Amino acid sequence: MSAEYNAKFAQNALATRAIHAGQEPDPTTGAVVTPIFATSTFKQDGVLGLRGGHDYSRSINPTRTSFDEQLASVEGAKYALSFSSGLASIDVLLRSTIKPGDNILLGNDVYGGTYRLLAKVFVPWGVGLDVMDITDLKAVEAALSSKHYEYVWVETPSNPLLNITDIAATVEVAHKYGTKVAVDNTFASPALQHPLDEGADVVVYSTTKYIGGHSDVVGGAVVLNDEETREKVAFLQNAAGAVPSPFDSWLDIRGLKTLDLRVKRHSANALKVAEWLESQPADVIERVWYPGLESHPGHEIAAHQMHGGFGGIVSVQLAAGAEAAKRFVDHTQIFTLAESLGGVESLIEVPAAMTHASVAGTTLQVPANLVRISVGIENADDLIADLKQALERL
Numbered sequence: 001m002s003a004e005y006n007a008k009f010a011q012n013a014l015a016t017r018a019i020h021a022g023q024e025p026d027p028t029t030g031a032v033v034t035p036i037f038a039t040s041t042f043k044q045d046g047v048l049g050l051r052g053g054h055d056y057s058r059s060i061n062p063t064r065t066s067f068d069e070q071l072a073s074v075e076g077a078k079y080a081l082s083f084s085s086g087l088a089s090i091d092v093l094l095r096s097t098i099k100p101g102d103n104i105l106l107g108n109d110v111y112g113g114t115y116r117l118l119a120k121v122f123v124p125w126g127v128g129l130d131v132m133d134i135t136d137l138k139a140v141e142a143a144l145s146s147k148h149y150e151y152v153w154v155e156t157p158s159n160p161l162l163n164i165t166d167i168a169a170t171v172e173v174a175h176k177y178g179t180k181v182a183v184d185n186t187f188a189s190p191a192l193q194h195p196l197d198e199g200a201d202v203v204v205y206s207t208t209k210y211i212g213g214h215s216d217v218v219g220g221a222v223v224l225n226d227e228e229t230r231e232k233v234a235f236l237q238n239a240a241g242a243v244p245s246p247f248d249s250w251l252d253i254r255g256l257k258t259l260d261l262r263v264k265r266h267s268a269n270a271l272k273v274a275e276w277l278e279s280q281p282a283d284v285i286e287r288v289w290y291p292g293l294e295s296h297p298g299h300e301i302a303a304h305q306m307h308g309g310f311g312g313i314v315s316v317q318l319a320a321g322a323e324a325a326k327r328f329v330d331h332t333q334i335f336t337l338a339e340s341l342g343g344v345e346s347l348i349e350v351p352a353a354m355t356h357a358s359v360a361g362t363t364l365q366v367p368a369n370l371v372r373i374s375v376g377i378e379n380a381d382d383l384i385a386d387l388k389q390a391l392e393r394l
């Protein structure tokens with residue numbers, strides 16, 4: 001697993017890199033699939049005689065290295081570092097690069113857990129947090145010119161309203177004021193969007209979602225090109241220890257191999273579902289949020305920033321209100337009522353009562369009648385029929 005090996009695939013398309021980068025056959029046996037190196041420690045050939053730098057699995061593990069190289073290659077980045085969850089990756093990135101007294105500008109429609117981490121952990125630590133509609137570039141510029149921010153934190157598409165932020169335009173403004181741009185690319189995944197190519201400084205993922213892709217692993221990653229930042233993140237990763245297990249890394253590797261295929265199908269299905277929902281009477285469906293629909297305020301930006309689809313998440317507001325939203329998600333038969341997203345199976349939930357309950361009463365509060373749908377890769381007609389019967393039973 002070497003840089004030279006990965007360089008072999010640098011000119012190849014994403015679907016090829018996803019399958020080959022970092023996946024050198026095992027040198028001992030020729031095993032084509034990276035083994036699960038379930039070992040906490042490694043034999044030293046004499047004191048500090050390390051084989052390939054391997055000493056202890058918190059610091060380095062070959063299965064994790066394999067995934068890190070695969071993800072970096074898929075992203076077209078120099079480095080990827082994986083973690084035991086998406087939030088652990090956000091925590092380590094921020095804790096290793098900011099200090100008390102620094103400020104963060106956060107979008108007002110980010111994952112509730114990201115807001116909770118910042119508001120309940122980083123703010124008491126002494127970090128300043130301002131939350132605003134970061135799709136409004138004029139307002140972003142006004143904020144950046146009034147105070148120094150270490151990061152603008154962008155989630156695009158955002159969770160759960162699928163707001164779209166123009167990454168390149170945000171980078172242009174932010175860099176003018178010496179502010180870095182971090183993009184949570186979980187919803188788009190590297191199959192559809194490459195924030196580093198748009199000038200972003202760092203990308204984070206919850207690999208729990210599309211990268212893992214099968215709702216069977218919790219994980220996260222930081223992806224970046226800057227070596228100095230990589231060193232800081234790697235230091236805290238080892239010092240604090242929120243690393244994925246070898247089995248988690250193996251599941252991530254397997255998921256990432258089929259990302260391109262899956263996300264294209266997720267996107268095609270989601271567009272069909274969104275169009276069908278939008279065609280329903282206004283007294284049933286109040287509003288559909290999907291960046292692939294022309295009615296979505298961020299559609300034009302998404303159309304040039306995302307490549308090959310608009311992702312698998314559709315949010316919908318029910319005209320009959322919050323209680324009807326709860327009944328609706330309870331009536332589906334193929335869509336499973338559960339938190340999370342990005343797996344092959346379709347999931348459905350009510351953010352205000354579930355994933356985003358922790359932001360109730362804040363500027364991030366989401367509409368009570370909103371239903372978030374993670375459209376899976378089943379047959380689209382079956383999915384639409386399931387939503388239809390659930391709406392008819394309201």
Ligand SMILES: Cc1ncc(COP(=O)(O)O)c(C=O)c1O
Nearest residue numbers: 085086087111159186206208219
């Ligand atoms: C956009 C986004 N970022 C980060 C996270 C946190 O990831 P994890 O649950 O893997 O810690 C989530 C989880 O839902 C998410 O949706």
